Amino acid sequence: MHTIPPGALRTVPPELVKRYEAEGWWTDETLGDLLSAGLATAGGTEFRVHSEVRPWSGTFAEVERVARRLAGGLRERGVGPGDVVVMQLPNWMEAAAVFWAAAFLGAVVVPVVHFYGSKEVGYIVEATRPRAFFTAERFGRLEFRPELCASVPVVGVVGRDFDELLADEPMPGVLPVDPAAPALIAFTSGTTRDPKGVIHSHRTLGFETRQLAASYPPDRGRQFTVAPVGHFIGMVNAFLIPVLDASPVNLGDTWNPAQALALTKDEGLTVGGGATYYLTSLLDHPDCTPEHIARLRYAGLGGASVASAVTTRLEALGIRVFRAYGSTEHPSVTCTPYDGPASKRLYTDGLPLPGVELRLAEDGEILTRGPDLCLGYTDPALTAAAFDEAGWYRTGDIGVVDDGGASRSSEAASGGGWLSITDRKADVIIRGGENISALEVEEVLLGLPGVAEAAVVGAPDPRLGERAVAVLRMLPGWTAPGLPEVRLHFRRAGLARQKWPEQVRVVDDFPRTPSGKVKKFVLRDSIATTHK
Numbered sequence: 001m002h003t004i005p006p007g008a009l010r011t012v013p014p015e016l017v018k019r020y021e022a023e024g025w026w027t028d029e030t031l032g033d034l035l036s037a038g039l040a041t042a043g044g045t046e047f048r049v050h051s052e053v054r055p056w057s058g059t060f061a062e063v064e065r066v067a068r069r070l071a072g073g074l075r076e077r078g079v080g081p082g083d084v085v086v087m088q089l090p091n092w093m094e095a096a097a098v099f100w101a102a103a104f105l106g107a108v109v110v111p112v113v114h115f116y117g118s119k120e121v122g123y124i125v126e127a128t129r130p131r132a133f134f135t136a137e138r139f140g141r142l143e144f145r146p147e148l149c150a151s152v153p154v155v156g157v158v159g160r161d162f163d164e165l166l167a168d169e170p171m172p173g174v175l176p177v178d179p180a181a182p183a184l185i186a187f188t189s190g191t192t193r194d195p196k197g198v199i200h201s202h203r204t205l206g207f208e209t210r211q212l213a214a215s216y217p218p219d220r221g222r223q224f225t226v227a228p229v230g231h232f233i234g235m236v237n238a239f240l241i242p243v244l245d246a247s248p249v250n251l252g253d254t255w256n257p258a259q260a261l262a263l264t265k266d267e268g269l270t271v272g273g274g275a276t277y278y279l280t281s282l283l284d285h286p287d288c289t290p291e292h293i294a295r296l297r298y299a300g301l302g303g304a305s306v307a308s309a310v311t312t313r314l315e316a317l318g319i320r321v322f323r324a325y326g327s328t329e330h331p332s333v334t335c336t337p338y339d340g341p342a343s344k345r346l347y348t349d350g351l352p353l354p355g356v357e358l359r360l361a362e363d364g365e366i367l368t369r370g371p372d373l374c375l376g377y378t379d380p381a382l383t384a385a386a387f388d389e390a391g392w393y394r395t396g397d398i399g400v401v402d403d404g405g406a407s408r409s410s411e412a413a414s415g416g417g418w419l420s421i422t423d424r425k426a427d428v429i430i431r432g433g434e435n436i437s438a439l440e441v442e443e444v445l446l447g448l449p450g451v452a453e454a455a456v457v458g459a460p461d462p463r464l465g466e467r468a469v470a471v472l473r474m475l476p477g478w479t480a481p482g483l484p485e486v487r488l489h490f491r492r493a494g495l496a497r498q499k500w501p502e503q504v505r506v507v508d509d510f511p512r513t514p515s516g517k518v519k520k521f522v523l524r525d526s527i528a529t530t531h532k
Contacts, residue, residue, distance in 0.1 A: 007383065008199065008376050010375060010383055020355070026203040029202070030103070032106060034103075035240075042246035043060050045247070046059065047063050047096070049091065049253065050250060058093070063093055066094075067096070068101070070097055077153065077165075080106065081176070083105075083107045083131040085132045087110070089136055089230065090139050090228075096238070096239050096249075098156075104175070111184070113230035114230055115228075120195060133155050135149075136158045137160045144160070182200070182375065185197045185199050188328045197378030199374055199377065201375055207371040208332060210244065221268070221272070221297060222247075224264070225238045225251050226251070227515065227516075234515070255281075264296070274300070275516025275517060279310075279319075280452060296317075300338075301323050301324070307446050308346060321346055322336045323335070324336070325349040325421060329393060331372050332353050333395075336350035344418055347420070355371045357369050360400075364398040364400070367394060396426060398424065402420065422439060430458070431464050431468065434498055441495075444495060445501070448489055449478070456468055456470055459502075468503075482504065487500055
């Protein structure tokens with residue numbers, strides 16, 4: 001059994017524990033219990049993988065049988081409650097089987113995105129010391145590296161020996177485990193250099209699943225899920241929420257806008273949101289027609305700063321936008337109701353969700369706490385730095401709260417109004433001692449004709465310390481603007497001259513995290529290298 005380092009788990013204040021239990025937000029249900037109950041009534045629901053290399057079609061009941069046979073095979077090999085199971089798999093049926101099997105066993109699952117390399121995977125294996133490791137023999141850049149898991153007792157490779165781990169008979173029921181114990185460790189790629197192992201319990205993850213499911217429109221349609229299941233939210237959306245509401249699962253193992261558009265038209269699937277990149281790349285694709293757009297009813301946006309230029313564009317096309325704010329540490333903090341006023345849905349990040357408390361520090365940093373807040377990090381030093389004794393989490397994000405026009409009954413209980421994220425504390429360019437909000441500059445850049453995405457980062461400057469560099473991804477067929485054109489645009493927008501970009505770079509695409517965020521530290525490193 002993996003032992004979480006002393007000090008890694010924060011102490012949740014007793015009064016919060018009592019409140020979460022009294023409100024029914026925290027229950028004695030484990031993930032295994034949640035899945036078993038849901039699968040008992042949703043067994044006939046469709047489960048499909050749309051893949052060129054490993055397509056699969058069946059039902060929840062068929063996937064559950066594989067998962068229970070795997071659980072039986074793992075149990076025979078000594079894997080049980082509290083043991084760590086690492087899985088680095090694409091969006092395939094076997095990923096669901098591994099996740100469900102781990103839940104039935106009461107094990108701690110560690111999802112890893114399939115495109116992580118040997119350095120990241122080696123770090124995660126060393127940090128979690130798993131008893132079982134699952135991966136693919138080959139997929140894109142992923143290739144099985146035996147040396148990475150040489151110390152792991154049980155290894156299963158899809159496409160090679162995965163089936164050999166399946167017991168002849170499925171394991172019935174679930175193994176008992178403390179619902180307050182760790183259930184998942186999610187390693188964030190985020191926008192920082194080192195991955196952080198975020199620890200969630202059965203209670204925090206169960207509440208998050210119910211919370212997120214309740215925020216979705218009931219008529220959202222059959223979802224096409226391409227967000228990696230090795231990423232926290234992709235996993236919840238693919239393997240937990242559909243079991244709760246018996247909704248079909250349609251997975252894609254690569255993001256291909258042409259494929260998504262074809263599935264939208266031919267099979268009635270829809271892409272419901274995520275990072276803005278998923279929606280904008282669909283709309284910008286040459287195959288996109290008004291018929292496709294008509295099938296995109298909703299756009300639930302989150303996972304990165306959401307520009308109003310994007311939300312207003314989607315809304316003008318008849319796609320109802322609603323926004324959410326959260327992180328791997330605190331997954332669902334705020335959400336704009338999908339049936340709320342456009343002035344709030346398009347321009348704010350929403351109201352605190354039931355159970356969530358939110359307040360702003362003196363410098364504008366957002367502090368949160370709630371039933372879905374994680375237990376801490378695998379690194380005790382990070383836990384100590386991020387949480388205070390009262391249970392508040394320092395998000396590192398900067399925001400403002402507007403109390404005007406709030407319309408959700410939970411607002412008084414959650415202690416906040418409409419939140420708008422204005423920046424990250426680490427996403428500030430300091431030019432000559434003056435702070436420049438990267439988000440503010442990016443918003444103006446998105447108003448330039450032909451600009452699909454914009455990221456602003458600081459470049460070293462021997463005189464000013466830093467200067468702003470605009471990195472642009474253009475729409476097909478458009479030529480990037482030169483610096484004089486950009487400056488004219490900023491002059492017309494009325495921004496102070498010190499906020500104007502002083503260099504323009506163009507990329508075919510950005511380096512991204514699993515959830516679609518731009519890895520700004522990679523851009524910064526690249527730009528800094530050219531200035532040495």
